[in-house]
């Protein structure tokens with residue numbers, strides 16, 4: 001399909017999402033299949049439709065952002081986080097600042113609350129959770145999940161932190177209150193500062209090498225010295241020392257200076 005360059009520019013003007021930062025082949029294929037599914041035959045016609053049809057725009061953002069998540073995704077890595085990384089971070093101060101970046105529908109930040117409750121009383125836990133997709137954040141605020149999403153959780157934590165509602169699992173309000181959800185674009189917006197732990201998983205895979213590099217610098221700056229960036233299981237950083245990040249465990253990087 002012709003016209004992708006102009007489409008990218010218009011999308012940027014309309015949404016603030018810069019599609020040039022995402023891997024092109026994959027993104028173009030996804031968008032074109034969505035356009036065809038809507039029985040539209042050009043980028044130009046699609047952009048026109050997006051501007052007038054709010055539902056279509058929501059569908060586009062939703063489709064673009066791929067919100068798949070689950071609680072304690074890749075459990076072995078959460079085990080390392082819980083048994084080694086968190087105790088290390090809490091050695092000097094019990095109060096640690098945690099940011100779940102690209103948190104999607106909330107499974108990741110809520111997992112963090114549950115995990116941190118093994119170290120601290122609930123009311124002392126604070127998690128910042130951000131995503132570009134308002135729709136995902138709304139779902140996170142509702143906090144209703146299916147059986148598949150909770151499959152990696154300890155049954156004790158399920159009993160303690162969810163109310164079972166038919167086939168669904170409703171996260172309890174005392175967990176919800178520990179998380180501050182905010183809309184945030186990793187490509188454009190300022191990052192929080194002085195973080196002890198940043199979790200950014202399963203989103204870097206969609207970005208170009210150049211964009212990733214820019215983001216690693218920003219993650220470095222967002223961390224306190226000696227503090228940790230936790231990445232997804234296919235997202236190991238190549239030559240992390242370029243960003244003054246040292247691998248401390250697989251998928252965990254420490255800010256060197």
Ligand SMILES: C[S@@+](CC[C@H](N)C(=O)[O-])C[C@H]1O[C@@H](n2cnc3c(N)ncnc32)[C@H](O)[C@@H]1O
Pocket residue numbers: 065066067068069070073101102103104105107108130131132133136184185186187200201202203232
């Ligand atoms: C596959 S989900 C990952 C969810 C969770 N981190 C996990 O690992 O299970 C990817 C998320 O990245 C978000 N995302 C995509 N581009 C983004 C951007 N530029 N800024 C912030 N979030 C973005 C999407 O909205 C989506 O919710």
